[in-house]
Amino acid sequence: xxxxxxxxxxxxxxxxxxxxxxxxxxxxxxxxxxxxxxxxxxxxxxxxxxxxxxxxxxxxxxxxxxxxxxxxxxxxxxxxxxxxxxxxxxxxxxxxxxxxxxxxxxxxxxxxxxxxxxxxxxxxxxxxxxxxxxxxxxxxxxxxxxxxxxxxxxxxxxxxxxxxxxxxxxxxxxxxxxxxxxxxxxxxxxxxxxxxxxxxxxxxxxxxxxxxxxxxxxxxxxxxxxxxxxxxxxxxxxxxxxxxxxxxxxxxxxxxxxxxxxxxxxxxxxxxxxxxxxxxxxxxxxxxxxxxxxxxxxxxxxxxxxxxxxxxxxxxxxxxxxxxxxxxxxxxxxxxxxxxxxxxxxxxxxxxxxxxxxxxxxxxxxxxxxx
Amino acid sequence: xxxxxxxxxxxxxxxxxxxxxxxxxxxxxxxxxxxxxxxxxxxxxxxxxxxxxxxxxxxxxxxxxxxxxxxxxxxxxxxxxxxxxxxxxxxxxxxxxxxxxxxxxxxxxxxxxxxxxxxxxxxxxxxxxxxxxxxxxxxxxxxxxxxxxxxxxxxxxxxxxxxxxxxxxxxxxxxxxxxxxxxxxxxxxxxxxxxxxxxxxxxxxxxxxxxxxxxxxxxxxxxxxxxxxxxxxxxxxxxxxxxxxxxxxxxxxxxxxxxxxxxxxxxxxxxxxxxxxxxxxxxxxxxxxxxxxxxxxxxxxxxxxxxxxxxxxxxxxxxxxxxxxxxxxxxxxxxxxxxxxxxxxxxxxxxxxxxxx
Numbered sequence: 193x194x195x196x197x198x199x200x201x202x203x204x205x206x207x208x209x210x211x212x213x214x215x216x217x218x219x220x221x222x223x224x225x226x227x228x229x230x231x232x233x234x235x236x237x238x239x240x241x242x243x244x245x246x247x248x249x250x251x252x253x254x255x256x257x258x259x260x261x262x263x264x265x266x267x268x269x270x271x272x273x274x275x276x277x278x279x280x281x282x283x284x285x286x287x288x289x290x291x292x293x294x295x296x297x298x299x300x301x302x303x304x305x306x307x308x309x310x311x312x313x314x315x316x317x318x319x320x321x322x323x324x325x326x327x328x329x330x331x332x333x334x335x336x337x338x339x340x341x342x343x344x345x346x347x348x349x350x351x352x353x354x355x356x357x358x359x360x361x362x363x364x365x366x367x368x369x370x371x372x373x374x375x376x377x378x379x380x381x382x383x384x385x386x387x388x389x390x391x392x393x394x395x396x397x398x399x400x401x402x403x404x405x406x407x408x409x410x411x412x413x414x415x416x417x418x419x420x421x422x423x424x425x426x427x428x429x430x431x432x433x434x435x436x437x438x439x440x441x442x443x444x445x446x447x448x449x450x451x452x453x454x455x456x457x458x459x460x461x462x463x464x465x466x467x468x469x470x471x472x473x474x475x476x477x478x479x480x481x482x483x484x485x486x487x488x489x490x491x492x493x494x495x496x497x498x499x500x501x502x503x504x505x506x507x508x509x510x511x512x513x514x515x516x517x518x519x520x521x522x523x524x525x526x527x528x529x530x531x532x533x534x535x536x537x538x539x540x541x542x543x544x545x546x547x548x549x550x551x552x553x554x555x556x557x558x559x560x561x562x563x
Numbered sequence: 564x565x566x567x568x569x570x571x572x573x574x575x576x577x578x579x580x581x582x583x584x585x586x587x588x589x590x591x592x593x594x595x596x597x598x599x600x601x602x603x604x605x606x607x608x609x610x611x612x613x614x615x616x617x618x619x620x621x622x623x624x625x626x627x628x629x630x631x632x633x634x635x636x637x638x639x640x641x642x643x644x645x646x647x648x649x650x651x652x653x654x655x656x657x658x659x660x661x662x663x664x665x666x667x668x669x670x671x672x673x674x675x676x677x678x679x680x681x682x683x684x685x686x687x688x689x690x691x692x693x694x695x696x697x698x699x700x701x702x703x704x705x706x707x708x709x710x711x712x713x714x715x716x717x718x719x720x721x722x723x724x725x726x727x728x729x730x731x732x733x734x735x736x737x738x739x740x741x742x743x744x745x746x747x748x749x750x751x752x753x754x755x756x757x758x759x760x761x762x763x764x765x766x767x768x769x770x771x772x773x774x775x776x777x778x779x780x781x782x783x784x785x786x787x788x789x790x791x792x793x794x795x796x797x798x799x800x801x802x803x804x805x806x807x808x809x810x811x812x813x814x815x816x817x818x819x820x821x822x823x824x825x826x827x828x829x830x831x832x833x834x835x836x837x838x839x840x841x842x843x844x845x846x847x848x849x850x851x852x853x854x855x856x857x858x859x860x861x862x863x864x865x866x867x868x869x870x871x872x873x874x875x876x877x878x879x880x881x882x883x884x885x886x887x888x889x890x891x892x893x894x895x896x897x898x899x900x901x902x903x904x905x906x907x908x909x910x911x912x913x914x915x916x917x918x919x920x
Contacts, residue, residue, distance in 0.1 A: 494674050497627050501676070 194549050197505045198542030199338055199366060199482055205391040205436055205543075212393060212432040223425050224414065233427050240434025244398050247437040248364075248383065249374035255398050256417040257430050261365035262289040263410065264384035264399035267420075268332070268361045269293045271408040272302050277329035280304040283315045283344075284525040285337055287363060303327075311527045312474035313342035320349050328358050335364040335383075336371070339522040339538060340473030341482035343371065350379040359406060365389050365397070369440030369447055370479045375400055385437075387429070391543060392436030396429035447543065451481030454541035454550050458483060461554040466561050470532060472523060481541040486532045487561065495537055495560060502556045507538040566590045567723060568672035569681045570664060571618065571626060573611030575738045575745055576683030576726055578618040582741055583725040584681055585622055592677070593619045593626040596668055598635035598659070599756040614745045621742050627675075631667050638662040640756070644769055647792040650822045651898030654710075654867075655754055661713035669721055680722050686711055686909070687727035688719050694852050695719045697909045702730040708909035709867045712902045713849050763793055775825035777804060780818060780837055788827040791820045796918075797838060797894020802829065816894075839891035840920055845901050845913035846883045858905050865892050865915065866899045876903070884913055891920075 195203065204212075215236060221229025223237050238252070245255045258264045266289065272278060280297075282290060284306045294304045307319040315333055324331075331353050336343045350360045361382035367373055369390040375383055386397040401407055404420065413422030440447070462469055462485070470486040487495060492508035499506055519533035528536075541550070569581040571593040584591045595615045597608045612628060619626035639658045646653035664682065672680045685700030685707045697719055700706040714722075726734055738746035751758075757765050766772075772790030779785055786804040788794065794802075798817040818837035819828040830837045843865070850856070855878070862871035863886060873889040886901055895918035902912035 493629060494671070497675055500625070500627070 193503050193505060194552060195505045195544055196539045196541060196549075196553060197507045198544070199341075199389075199479075199538065199540035200507055201388045201394065202391045202542055203544050204388075204393055204432070205439060207439070208392055208432045208436045211435050212428040215428040215431050219427060223427065224416065233425075236427055236431050237425055240430045243434035244385070244437040245400075247368060247373070247441040248385070248400060249376050250400050253418075254375075254402065255400050256420045257425065257433075258384075258397050258399050258421060259395055259426075260388070260397035261287075261363060261384045261386035264382075264386075264397050265289045265332075265361075265363055266293050267399055267407065267410050268330070268382045268384070269297055269302070270410055271406060272297070272329060273300065274408050275329050275406065277327045278302050279325050279327040280330045280332060281307065281320055281323045281328055281358075282332045283307045283309055283320075283334075285309050285313060285339075285522045286332070286334055287338060287365075290332055290334070290363060309342075309525055312477075313337055313340045313472075313522065313526050314474055314477070315344050315349070317345055317348050317352060321352060324353075324356060324358065328356075330359045330361060332361040332363070335362045335367045335373070335378075336479045337473070337522060338366050339520060340484045340526070341366070341478035342474040343477050343479065346380060347378050354379065366479060366482075368437065369444060370451065370481065371448070372444065375402070381406070387433035387436055390436050390440040392433040393429045396426055396433050398433070443543075448480050450543070451541055454545055454547070455481050455483055457547060457550050458539065458541070458554065461550070462557065465558045472526065472528060472536065483539045483541075484536060485539070486528070486536045488532060488535055490535050490561070492534055492536050495535075498560050499553075499556060504553055504556060507540070508536065564588055564590050565678040566592070566676060567679050567681050568592055568594045568675065568677035570668060570683070571595050571615040572683065572751075573614035573618075573745065573748075574683065574751065575735055575743065575748055576685070578615075578683070578743050578745060579729070579734045579737050579741075580681055580683040580723075580725040581618070581624065582622055582737065584723065585624065591622075591624050591681075593624055594668070594672060594680075595626055595628045596664070597628060597630045598632055598639075598663060600632045600636075614748065617744050629668070629671055631663050634667050635659065635663055646898045647766065648770055649898075650791050650820045652795045652896045653898045654900060655756075656710050657713055657900055659755075660711055661718075665711075665714055665718040665722065669718065673721075681725055682722065683726055684711060684724050685727055685729075685731075686724050688722070688724060697851050698727070699904070699907045699909065700726075701728045705731050708904075709864055709900070709902050709912075712851065712900065712909055712912035714851060715849075716851070716853060719851070763789065766792060773825055775827065777802065777827045777829055780828055780830055785815070785829065791822065791825060791827060794820065794827055795894075796820075796896045799833075804829065836920065838894050840895045840918035841891045842885060842887045842919040843895050843901060843915050844879065844883065844885050844917050844919075845915045848882050848884055848911070848913040850911035851909065852911075856903070856905060856910050860905060861910070862904045863888075863912075864902045864904070865895050871904050874903075882913075883916075 219233050221233040223234040241255050242252045245252045305323040307315055307323050309315055333344050333346055333349055335346055346362050353360045359381040362380045363384045365386040368385055381402045383400040388394040409420050411422040416422055468488055472484040496508045519530045523533045567584050567589045571577045581591055595612055616626050639655050643653050643655045669680050685705040687698040689696045689698055695716055699708045735746055774789050776784050777786040777788050794817050796817055799814050802815050804815045813831055815829045815831055816838055818830045861874055863874045864871055875887050877885045879885055897915050900912045900914050903910040
């Protein structure tokens with residue numbers, strides 16, 4: 193199996209796997225315990241916290257561990273129930289972990305407005321500005337989109353928001369290791385990450401916060417994570433994420449270069465035998481290595497199945513387990529019509545790929561598309 | 564080796580069908596079809612999909628999912644609603660086979676590179692003198708040829724029916740031996756997209772009910788009905804008429820529907836003459852071989868699970884026929900299909916328009 197779906201998830205880095213294995217085997221203490229086994233576990237967690245915090249320019253005490261990006265997003269939004277201002281501005285191409293949470297909260301008195309995006313999938317700053325109300329407490333705009341990779345002007349939006357005393361959250365789960373992230377430069381108040389997107393394990397992530405005052409815990413229980421996330425810590429996964437974040441930060445420049453090169457090779461190869469391609473997203477301002485492309489007059493589920501039969505993993509629009517191929521909501525919001533929408537595949541390259549694999553992918557696509 | 568795409572429903576029949584093809588050495592892959600979108604977020608199909616996945620994992624074959632909800636909605640469900648609006652009793656499973664399973668699904672599988680498809684239907688096929696025949700399944704209690712009479716030569720040639728010569732119990736035994744979790748899963752009954760839901764409530768979402776009165780054939784009012792579409796000719800239960808006994812001599816039966824006056828016409832007793840018809844007219848005639856049979860010795864079913872009954876066909880025009888039975892049939896319902904047989908061979912059929920006493 194050759195894997196071109198790194199935006200869905202990534203294989204765990206071998207060093208991360210080794211570390212997690214040894215921790216799972218040897219470190220069984222509860223970090224809340226006072227004996228040496230407990231202290232050992234606690235040290236491992238705190239080391240990982242520092243590693244993740246460093247990777248985004250945060251301080252260790254600004255990061256809590258969650259079960260992933262979804263939980264981190266939820267925590268930011270559900271905390272609004274305890275705030276005085278109860279309005280949120282977000283946009284129409286956020287991940288369901290944002291959009292569905294907002295829909296649910298609307299029944300509990302937290303209102304929201306969703307800003308539309310351009311045909312490149314970009315949120316406009318004036319659009320955000322005009323959606324702001326007297327009562328707006330939070331703006332949530334993803335750092336980069338998961339389907340098309342378009343990078344959003346989060347820094348500029350944050351500057352605008354802070355002038356009006358509004359907090360900013362950004363869902364950055366697609367971004368670590370693919371673009372520099374510095375929470376101080378971005379200025380955001382909250383940021384979500386998920387380890388499995390950067391060669392760490394699944395089921396673990398972080399929520400960064402500038403100030404803890406505006407946060408409440410989703411989980412009630414013990415006093416872990418400074419009272420912001422009850423429950424005995426998932427030590428091996430936390431340590432794995434720490435190392436994965438450190439590796440991602442260390443390898444950043446190299447990885448970006450590698451992704452760009454795969455992307456260039458893929459695009460030019462594809463163009464040589466299938467000139468009628470339609471690349472979606474903001475090609476000049478997007479995550480490297482993520483290519484969202486429509487193959488006019490082909491159905492994406494057929495293309496995906498044929499590639500799968502040839503041992504190659506790619507992604508179509510959002511798919512439910514039981515075979516839904518609904519048009520992608522993100523592409524619809526970008527104004528892509530249904531016919532083109534359902535002919536779209538997402539290729540996302542990553543550290544597990546080689547240039548030879550990209551050639552194989554191209555030759556398989558050539559067979560399928562020119563058959 | 565031939566590449567076969569098996570339509571996996573998550574049920575025991577298609578699971579065993581796939582296993583038989585693997586035993587025979589075919590290159591087999593599973594395709595799970597989703598034809599209905601639930602209004603709610605939660606997919607009903609999700610459970611069936613998981614069952615199909617467990618089967619395919621056990622067999623070591625890939626399972627892919629494909630969605631024909633749009634096609635099903637347009638070509639099967641709209642017809643289903645139209646038929647009910649006209650006071651008829653449609654059979655959407657027949658249309659699902661000709662329009663979805665043996666058309667969209669077949670083409671999809673062929674697009675994927677499959678040589679043939681296979682299903683878990685209890686039918687058999689046989690080639691004779693350059694033509695293929697569709698035969699009843701060997702298990703008389705399970706034969707599903709009634710639902711497949713609309714297939715043509717090409718469709719039958721493109722399909723395998725691996726369990727057509729097995730009995731249901733044998734299929735279940737095989738499933739258990741193979742380690743399928745679903746070996747004792749309940750057979751699906753009724754209309755697939757309604758499932759276990761209340762039929763009236765379901766239909767009400769799509770067609771406004773027009774309540775009216777229930778009368779005897781002589782015009783005496785005996786009760787009220789909720790809407791003609793909820794009743795089928797020959798129906799006994801659920802009429803809600805007081806006075807009569809729910810069983811035996813006095814029970815009330817639906818004899819007819821008067822659409823113009825929105826009246827449901829009923830009569831008492833299973834032997835009521837109004838419940839029996841000797842002749843029917845039908846349209847959308849289809850012959851599996853492509854031409855009308857020249858045999859005199861024809862039998863027909865007027866609904867799934869009805870007895871085969873000796874009959875004579877008279878052609879009215881190219882698509883319409885009149886069918887006369889030797890013995891009167893019980894409650895022939897417009898919208899259902901009349902399906903013709905010569906022995907075990909399913910010859911074709913047509914959709915019933917009208918029945919005559």
